[in-house]
Amino acid sequence: QVQLVESGGGVVQPGRSLRLSCAASGFTFSSYAIHWVRQAPGKGLEWVAVISYIGSNKYYADSVKGRFTISRDNSKNTLFLQMNSLRAEDTAVYYCAKENEPEAGRSEIDYWGQGTLVTVSS
């Protein structure tokens, strides 16, 4: 069965960096676009970024553009999110989520990981 397991969350000071990982299994990782979606405490879902199946296309939310970088290693079935210049408003549970197509925006997000909590606080 499809499994997406995020890791790398924790408490970090404003202005610092953090790298999240998402280990995938149960499907052909290299054939699908993968997203990061976050949810601040008590708030709704906010899309963060997506990367196409071979990493050739990447899209970002305006709120993270220039600070966050999405990448993937298909040889290790792993997705990454490098987060720089973190702000208090980046505090959220970060989910990796699989799209049902190779390219972004063509299909639904059909599976979600359990999330990893990032807290930005001094």
Add this chain to the structure above:
Amino acid sequence: QSVLTQPPSVSAAPGQKVTISCSGSSSNIGNNYVSWYHQLPGTAPKLLIYDNNKRPSGIPDRFSGSKSGTSATLGITGLQTGDEADYYCGTWDSSLSAVVFGGGTKLTVL
């Protein structure tokens, strides 16, 4: 402020029917498929409806979806207490090149 607009909350009695609306624009709902997700407290979202009105395997036919123009609707019949959750609509926005979600609707089964 979310790009897609949902009511913050809806409620109905067990066994009744409820609908949740999702309003957008031509750059998102008007020209792309809509998905619906539900999120039980403390858990990850789960796909409920895709391609406007299709159900993944394992989702009962009590759940239905529809789309008309720049709006979409989720319907739930035969409400159960286990349906209490947050419900989100989502789609691709072709102008933003981004996934957009509604702000979420909290369903209470009284």
